[in-house]
Amino acid sequence: MTGLLAISNLTVSLPPGADRPFALDDVSIDLRRGEIHCLIGESGSGKSMIANAILGLLPENVRVTAGDIRFEDRSLLSLGEQDMRKIRGARIGMIFQEPMTALNPLRSIGDQIGEMFRTHTDLDSATIRTRVLSLLSDVQIAHPEEIERAYPHELSGGQRQRAMIAMALALEPAILVADEPTTALDVTTQAQILALIRDLQARKGTSVLFITHDFGVVAEIADRVTVLQHGRVVEHGARDQLLNHPSEPYTKELIAAVPSYLPPPSSAADGENILTISHVSKTYRQFGLLRRSRRITQALKDVSASLTKGTTLGIVGESGSGKSTLARCIVRLIDPDRGVIRLGDAELTSMSRRDLRAQSRHIQMVFQDPYGSLNPRRTAGELVTQGLILHGMPGPQARAEAKQMFGVVGLDPQAMDRYPHEFSGGQRQRIGLARALALRPDVLVADEPVSALDVSVQAQILRLLANLRKTFGLSMIFITHDLRVAAQICDRVAVMKDGEIVEHGATAEVFASPEHDYTRLLLRSIPGQRWVPQAAGSYLATAG
Amino acid sequence: MRFFLFAIRRLAASVPTLLIVLAGLFMLLQFAPGDTVDALMAQMGGGDSAMMEQLRKYYGLDATATVQLVRYLTRLVQLDLGFSAIYGKPVIDVILERLPATLLLMASSLSFAFAGGLVLGVLAARRVNQWPDGVISTIGAIFYATPAFWLGLMGIIIFAVNLRVLPAGGLEEIGAGYTGLRRAVDIVWHLALPTATLGLIFLATYLRIMRASMLEVMTLDFVRTARAKGLAKAAVLRRHVLRNALLPMVTLVGLQAGTMLGGSVVVESVFALPGLGRLAYEAVVQRDLNTLLGIVFVSALLVICVNFLVDILYARLDPRIAN
Amino acid sequence: MQTLTRFLGNPVALIGLCLLVLVAAMALSAASLFPNNPLDLAGRPLQWPLSNPRFWLGTDVQGRDIAAVMFYGARVSLLIGVVATLIAMTIGILIGALAGYYGGIADEILMRLTEAFQTLPNFLLLLVLVAVFGSDIKTVTIAIGLVSWPASARLTRAEFLSLRNREFVEACRTIGMRDMQIIFREILPNAMPPVIVYASVVMAVAILLESALAFLNLSDPNVPSWGNLIGGGRAVLRTQWYVSAIPGVAILMTVLAVSLIGQGLNDALNPRLKRR
Secondary structure: OOOOEEEEEEEEEOOOOOOOOEEEEEEEEEEOOOOEEEEEEOOOOOHHHHHHHHHOOOOOOOEEEEEEEEEOOEEHHHOOHHHHHHHEOOOEEEEOOOHHHHOOOOOOHHHHHHHHHHHHOOOOHHHHHHHHHHHHHHOOOOOHHHHHHOOHHHOOHHHHHHHHHHHHOOOOOOEEEEEOOOOOOOHHHHHHHHHHHHHHHHHHOOEEEEEEOOHHHHHHHOOEEEEEEOOEEEEEEEHHHHHHOOOOHHHHHHHHHOEOOOOOOOOOOOOOEEEEEEEEEEEEEEOOOOHHHOEEEEEEEEEEEEEEOOOEEEEEEOOOOOHHHHHHHHOOOOOOOEEEEEEOOEEHHHOOHHHHHHHHHHEEEEOOOOOOOOOOOOOHHHHHHHHHHHOOOOHHHHHHHHHHHHHHOOOOHHHHHOOHHHOOHHHHHHHHHHHHHOOOOOEEEEEOOOOOOOHHHHHHHHHHHHHHHHHHOOEEEEEEOOHHHHHHHOOEEEEEEOOEEEEEEEHHHHHHOOOOHHHHHHHHHOOOOOOOOOOOEOHHHHHO | OHHHHHHHHHHHHHHHHHHHHHHHHHHHHHOOOOOHHHHHHHHHOOOOHHHHHHHHHHHOOOOOHHHHHHHHHHHHHOOOOOEEOOOOEEHHHHHHHHHHHHHHHHHHHHHHHHHHHHHHHHHHHHOOOOHHHHHHHHHHHHHHHOOHHHHHHHHHHHHHHHOOOOOOOOOOOOOOOOOHHHHHHHHHHHHHHHHHHHHHHHHHHHHHHHHHHHHHHHOOHHHHHHHHOOOOHHHHHHHHHHHHHHHHHHHHHHHHHHHHHHHHHHHHHHHOOOOHHHHHHHHHHOOOHHHHHHHHHHHHHHHHHHHHHHHHHHHHHOOOOOO | OHHHHHHHOOHHHHHHHHHHHHHHHHHHHHHHHOOOOOOOOOOOOOOOOOOEOOEOOOEOOOOOEHHHHHHHHHHHHHHHHHHHHHHHHHHHHHHHHHHHHHOHHHHHHHHHHHHHHHHOOHHHHHHHHHHHHOOOHHHHHHHHHHHHHHHHHHHHHHHHHHHHOOHHHHHHHHOOOOHHHHHHHHHHHHHHHHHHHHHHHHHHHHHHHHHHHHHOOOOOOOOOOHHHHHHHOOOOOOOOOHHHHHHHHHHHHHHHHHHHHHHHHHHHHOHHHHOO
């Protein structure tokens, strides 16, 4: 079967000293005309390396040592730089993950899209401008004339990605390589971009090689799928076949780790409120010399919520919704301008710094970034004992406590003297959990604790959280942008937009019958919702 | 227009800075052993205490420090920098006489250093870790470590004494009476060595920064995008990397303005140029503290002006700033 | 430590280290090789190097043994360099850390202060300080430290501004750590690498500043200094140019050593950029 692009037995070697010898090992992928082919893998699977190899943009010291890439009956690997340049952009286009950094901040959008024409064609600038404007309307950008003159930092994430797509498709290439183009976008924006890609693909007949880590996206747009692990092809096939009847154990494991977005029926939630948030507001003011340039951002507008003892409250929203600000107000990292936050009987908002420090052992936080949330110069053990020692526990006892916590979170107690960089992302989150739980808090605020993790690791950490909640009798506030995760782990959920809570209630009810338009939009935007994974995990259920 | 407002804003912000500087320096000079009157006395060959009292009263040096400070600041705003007892002229006149030479030296050294540093930095970055980079970086490191005054002296030895192609000092041939173009050429010939001396030292810094900046920018994502669009490596460098890499260089000009002015003190002394730097040295030696303070004020003004221009230029280059 | 191995494997750093060891050796052996006061008259003035076996670097205008002054001068340069750098870095780090961590009014005030210092050309400010407080070697050293702190303050502040919002700092605040402990025991160790690299720049500049002062005869005349030698040799530049030439090479070597070590440190601490 002659496809459009045939990668056969491609092997790409890494320089000596890398964590493995091959970035790609004997990889064969077949891209057919007019199809959307998804390449799915976790971090370290080599999926981005394939994109670079196709375009001949491998980094220095990384080279192809075996195999071939054939495009339109020519071997791409045998082409010289000059011939390769004629193909890049014109015949094979590429879009990247981070639209903010993928565009030159000093040049206007129109200039950068126009560069495609200036590099590959002889058109004059007036014609180029017309083409650019029509491209921008093709990708459904409102006010193309304004955007054409604008600079990247003046656009939103979604607009930037649309501009990137316009740029990549400017010369109507046969293939579009998309390297995780929606990973950095909000879920609603992601839905729009996925629809746009599908639409453009159908109209222009472009073949798309779509690289992702999200099975939901695969379910949403793929025609065929290839699964990668550690640089090797694990399995490939038509989408429905692979998603519903996977044959390889790794594929099955990955699919099982995807949380279903159908929440289990809610258990009765009664009991006292352990945390009450009443009418909290927070406004950021940026002062400029002229009144005109003063920027006012209302991060939180009159937010009220309550957390019942022993349950998990999910706070769901996209970027800019204020969910992180709310989390930080709760632990008093940020001081709200107005409103009251009560923990049990204590009123947190009116406490002095010193009292707050004493109170801190009752409410703790787990952070999002496994790399930034641990001080790289402290050992794992020190990180866990710090809090205990600060609150008066003598050193040796603190160490014993820490050792025990390590076991509880599933880490080897011998690893206490190692530094954070020696642990994986999932292990670092476990250390963060140990640190927070060592103080035996009543409430745990988890700010997107699994968003930066691979899907399989995500599942483990979520299971761990569910168990810990039961063991320690924790009440939890769980911040996330991922509705699937919220569906599985939260008893009640509050949806935030632009600093306000637009809807809240028991998770099952909100998901089944959303009342607010925004909630409906959010739920509609979940990629791949028509597909229900066979062995979907349900963490509330297994935790009993 | 936006840039202008932005730059004006920054300029206005530096006014209080300037005032702090001067108030501080004025108070500092109160600690100086001996004042203008003592210096005058020394020049005149001594005098009795009654005369000193009179002179002090005349110069207003008998009032309290705070009163003197207020008086000083009010005069300053009117650009009245006081009187130089040593030169017998108002300080502002002395400074204005010497200002052109320093400005000429600064402008030519800065242009030379910036242009040279830019070109060599780009060259070194293009061939990073290969021999052109090694050679350029080594020469840069050596010039960076060279004391300016010593380089000047060595320049004099080689070019003025041995090869006799350039003059050993001075701004122009005194008493030759050149005018117009001939005069300009004469000045250029006299400024060649001083410019090279001061310029080479700063070239080393600009070179290093440009090279580092280029290397940094080359790792950024949009460079990858440009290559994925099919641009040749040279085109990527020219149209995407260069402009972004220039930004830290422009900032550096502002930061180095003060250091360059400081460097002019020694270079002007070595080459006997009639500039502000040498005036400062003479003022220290002759304890003419009024003049010294005046020079510091004018230097600070110069630095602020340079930074103002740098801000405007930066805002032109980087559209993210003016917001 | 990985950083140390990377540092020692870097040829640039090794050259710098060797040069510095050489200069330090000169400084340490000065007293034993030249037991007499180097500023005393030692022989006939203006003898060429290698012309008299007693003075293998020749003598200067006042008949001093140039080699002796060179060796003792190494002590002075290194000492001034180190002490002035310590003063400048301590002030700079303190101000930068407080401004960067607390932000707000404290930041405004401290930054205005820093800007005020930076607006003045540092050599001119040095001249003023010397004019006011004198040329004693201690005064000169402190003065050099006082004019050199602004840049390290800016650098430290920038590091603190970026680290202060990192999640591990937020975590320290949630477990109830006090501000001072966070600043000095959590953030500062992470902010140090670029600051330490910058210390080498400060030291290089300090040595150059001192030698410039000495050249202009504004430094301590009772201390043997390379700059002094060069200044003294101006009068005989046309004929006995070696008096000015030789000490300059020493200054160059020392400053080069310090600056290469700084570069090596920078490369060792940022391996990602080095590999290009």
